[in-house]
Amino acid sequence: MNGSRTLREPERLIFERSSQGRVGYQLPALEVPPVDPSATLPAALLRGEIEGMPEVSEVDVVRHFTRLSKWNYSVDEGLYPLGSCTMKYNPRINEELARLAGIAQLHPLQPEDQVQGALALMWELEQALVAVTGMPKVTLQPAAGAHGELAGMLMIRKALMDRGEHRKLVLIPDSAHGTNPASAVFAGFETVEIASTAQGTLDLAVLARHLDGGDVAALMVTVPNTLGVFEPEIVKTAGLLHEKGAYLYMDGANLNSFVGIAYPGKMGADALHINLHKTFSTPHGGGGPGAGPVAVSQALVSYLPVPTVEKVGGRYTLSYDRPKSIGKVRGFYGNFGMLVRALAYIRSLGRDGLKSMSEGAVLNANYIRKRLEGDYHLQYDGPSLHEVVFDDTFQAASGVKNVDIAKRLLDYGFHPPTMSFPLIVHGALMIEPTESDGIDELDAFIAAMKTIAVEAKENPELVKGAPYTTPVARLDEVRAARQPVLRWQRTKS
Ligand SMILES: *Cc1c(COP(=O)(O)O)cnc(C)c1O
Numbered sequence: 001m002n003g004s005r006t007l008r009e010p011e012r013l014i015f016e017r018s019s020q021g022r023v024g025y026q027l028p029a030l031e032v033p034p035v036d037p038s039a040t041l042p043a044a045l046l047r048g049e050i051e052g053m054p055e056v057s058e059v060d061v062v063r064h065f066t067r068l069s070k071w072n073y074s075v076d077e078g079l080y081p082l083g084s085c086t087m088k089y090n091p092r093i094n095e096e097l098a099r100l101a102g103i104a105q106l107h108p109l110q111p112e113d114q115v116q117g118a119l120a121l122m123w124e125l126e127q128a129l130v131a132v133t134g135m136p137k138v139t140l141q142p143a144a145g146a147h148g149e150l151a152g153m154l155m156i157r158k159a160l161m162d163r164g165e166h167r168k169l170v171l172i173p174d175s176a177h178g179t180n181p182a183s184a185v186f187a188g189f190e191t192v193e194i195a196s197t198a199q200g201t202l203d204l205a206v207l208a209r210h211l212d213g214g215d216v217a218a219l220m221v222t223v224p225n226t227l228g229v230f231e232p233e234i235v236k237t238a239g240l241l242h243e244k245g246a247y248l249y250m251d252g253a254n255l256n257s258f259v260g261i262a263y264p265g266k267m268g269a270d271a272l273h274i275n276l277h278k279t280f281s282t283p284h285g286g287g288g289p290g291a292g293p294v295a296v297s298q299a300l301v302s303y304l305p306v307p308t309v310e311k312v313g314g315r316y317t318l319s320y321d322r323p324k325s326i327g328k329v330r331g332f333y334g335n336f337g338m339l340v341r342a343l344a345y346i347r348s349l350g351r352d353g354l355k356s357m358s359e360g361a362v363l364n365a366n367y368i369r370k371r372l373e374g375d376y377h378l379q380y381d382g383p384s385l386h387e388v389v390f391d392d393t394f395q396a397a398s399g400v401k402n403v404d405i406a407k408r409l410l411d412y413g414f415h416p417p418t419m420s421f422p423l424i425v426h427g428a429l430m431i432e433p434t435e436s437d438g439i440d441e442l443d444a445f446i447a448a449m450k451t452i453a454v455e456a457k458e459n460p461e462l463v464k465g466a467p468y469t470t471p472v473a474r475l476d477e478v479r480a481a482r483q484p485v486l487r488w489q490r491t492k493s
Pocket of ligand 1: 226
């Protein structure tokens, strides 16, 4: 677990292991005269000696990186309850399929006739996402959720321009993910934050007041929101927006909670991104790769990015025939490997499997919620779906904060939940177990959380000093951010 600490000295950098003359492998002596590279290549393209390359043996390299790899925590190791991130197990069959030679070795510049299978795969994934969302058309291009948001907001801007309108404002609830305002601003809008109700949902009176100004382009709303709470008046909300000529952008990052149960198309969404790397189990973490397809309503179909995948008379083709398109948002086919994995996941679960996936995610979150609600405070105690947001209010008396609880969880062998998000919950601990885990793992996590709640009361210093079992203990996170040391430098001797 987590590379438990031993009396061994801490792992040094590979550079610091260097010992002059030690080598991993050496080529046999040349049997032909050496060629001087500068005789054939321009000097500007030649690389000199790399200074400071570590001199290490093969076993040094293997052991160094194997030890480092054991410091990782992954969804293959245990529960990964990082809320909003939907850290699901990626079934191995997805990897098998993405690695098939006919798929993995395609070249993005191959002519359409040679990649009919790849185009068919994309077309089928689009059809599946149309079925899941209940919306008429989908683009697979965007490379992440945030990228999908940008594509969606650009389509909304283009549609408004087409109507000769220059609306500036995008309304965003205070519970929103930070990418929402960032994407709106990138697309050229100004954002207005709107306060949630005491139940953590949209305040329709506030919304209506803003809409009366006539300058609102869209509302960006996450359904269910980042508190795991479903917006009960989403249909009415869409109606209010449409009545005033504004659009509904739906952040679909939490789609894992309602596949096969509810349909954004029926809720009135105009654009919705889907994080394939969340709901459809493709791997994520460390910044990518991901895929953030966007589904749009009829009102935005003309503005979809080109090319779109079309099926014409049994043949698949990439069509650029979309005069009002916002253009390309990603090169070639998008993150094709992610599309393969997502389709594999969708096909292996099927309609019923996808529905029980969402039911399992909601059940797991509510099981954790019920078992821990006496130990950790809930600011919003209405019904929630796939995630539950506790906070550190009960621990405040002993000075234990959410970060201490998260660090102590490391000692018990779990990845911590998301912390301090959503911003409207002070000291938040946002837990999203997903459906990937069974009751044994959930119970083990709950037991650890309960033990920490007791420790926080009886021995707060213990919790505040955690973690004790990891290769490094508490880091100075502020200093790490302000004075990052990103590359090794030889210390002058
Ligand atoms: C993850 C997430 C996003 C951003 O998606 P990326 O794929 O990480 O760009 C946006 N909104 C919510 C609610 C999310 O959870």
